[in-house]
Amino acid sequence: DAGVIQSPRHEVTEMGQEVTLRCKPISGHDYLFWYRQTMMRGLELLIYFNNNVPIDDSGMPEDRFSAKMPNASFSTLKIQPSEPRDSAVYFCASSLRGLHNEQFFGPGTRLTVL
Amino acid sequence: GDSVTQMEGPVTLSEEAFLTINCTYTATGYPSLFWYVQYPGEGLQLLLKATKADDKGSNKGFEATYRKETTSFHLEKGSVQVSDSAVYFCAVVSYNFNKFYFGSGTKLNVKP
Numbered sequence: 001d002a003g004v005i006q007s008p009r010h011e012v013t014e015m016g017q018e019v020t021l022r023c024k025p026i027s028g029h030d031y032l033f034w035y036r037q038t039m040m041r042g043l044e045l046l047i048y049f050n051n052n053v054p055i056d057d058s059g060m061p062e063d064r065f066s067a068k069m070p071n072a073s074f075s076t077l078k079i080q081p082s083e084p085r086d087s088a089v090y091f092c093a094s095s096l097r098g099l100h101n102e103q104f105f106g107p108g109t110r111l112t113v114l
Numbered sequence: 115g116d117s118v119t120q121m122e123g124p125v126t127l128s129e130e131a132f133l134t135i136n137c138t139y140t141a142t143g144y145p146s147l148f149w150y151v152q153y154p155g156e157g158l159q160l161l162l163k164a165t166k167a168d169d170k171g172s173n174k175g176f177e178a179t180y181r182k183e184t185t186s187f188h189l190e191k192g193s194v195q196v197s198d199s200a201v202y203f204c205a206v207v208s209y210n211f212n213k214f215y216f217g218s219g220t221k222l223n224v225k226p
Contacts (some may be wrong), residue, residue, distance in 0.1 A: 004157075033214075042218045043203065045156075056213070091157050099207045099214045100146045100165065105157030 004106035006092050012069055012112045018080040021109045025094030033103060034067055034077050035091040043091075048099075049075065082113045116141040116208045120217035123201075127194055127224050135189040135220045137178075137204035147171075147180055147187040148205040153217070158203060161189075199224045 013019055025032050030059040047057040052069045060067070064083070066107040069075040079086055089110050093103040121136040139145065146165045150158040162171030167182035176191045187204060204217040 012128055043216045045214060045216070048214075093157070099212060100209070102160040102163070103150075103158075105159065 004092055004094055004104055005014050006090075006106035006109050009107065010112075012114065013082055014114050016081045016082055017075060017113075018078065019082045019086075019111060019113075021077040021078070021090050021092075021111070023075045023092030023106060025075070025092070026104055027073065029094035029096050029104070030072075031095045031098060031103075032069060032075050032097075033091075033093040034075070035093065036088045037091060037108070038088045046077070053054050079111075082111075084113045087111055116145075116206060116213055116215055118204050118215050118217040119204050120202075120204050120220050122218075122220070122226055124221040124223055127222070129196055129226050130193045131224075133189070133191040133194045133198075133222070135202055135204075135218060135222070137187045137189065139185050139187065139204070139206045141185075141206050141208045143209050145209060147178070148207070149176070149178055149187070149189050149201040150205060150216075152201045152203065154200070161202070194222070194224045196224045196226055198222060207222045 007022045025052050030051050037043045047067045048060045049069045067077045075113040089108045091108045093105045095103045117140045119138050134169045148163045151159040151161045152158045162173045164171040164180035169180045171178050178187050178189045201221045203219045207214050
């Protein structure tokens with residue numbers, strides 16, 4: 001298996017622009033997670049899905065952030081409008097049958113908002 | 115609420131030294147406990163896990179024992195290598211509430 005695939009790997013944009021991060025989970029996995037990692041705040045769980053349905057979005061920082069999972073093999077995290085404080089590494093992870101099982105992380109997308 | 119507390123880093127050791135990274139948790143019910151490792155420039159990967167009291171998780175020479183009486187899950191390794199240099203994250207899943215929490219991470223530097 002190719003593992004969790006994220007794109008792009010690096011994104012540089014200007015403040016106010018829309019940013020879309022993409023994730024393809026491991027085939028057959030039914031849970032998908034989005035995380036944000038910064039030096040100041042560490043690793044934060046933003047949202048997770050089960051069978052394409054959002055279960056817990058309490059970590060989404062504000063309305064500028066939105067996430068979708070239109071099918072079992074694709075998810076997006078969108079920031080509109082982006083701000084410099086959104087600069088971070090965003091990870092997608094997937095797992096099989098729940099939070100108690102191993103999460104497999106993608107390589108991350110490094111986002112820089114100027 | 116539920117939480118995880120890890121010792122602050124960075125931890126700097128010489129090769130073949132003994133490693134302990136402390137982790138304590140607060141959770142209701144019977145949580146599952148994890149250690150994840152993040153190598154430079156990569157995503158996290160599972161190192162070991164334990165799902166009930168007194169369980170010992172082990173992998174690649176690392177061990178951690180689920181201690182319910184002290185609510186701890188300390189990570190240990192008898193002899194570290196330079197290749198163990200990474201950031202280590204303790205994590206807890208509270209079964210009752212289906213919530214997942216990572217600790218703040220502890221950076222380990224191993225010098226030759």
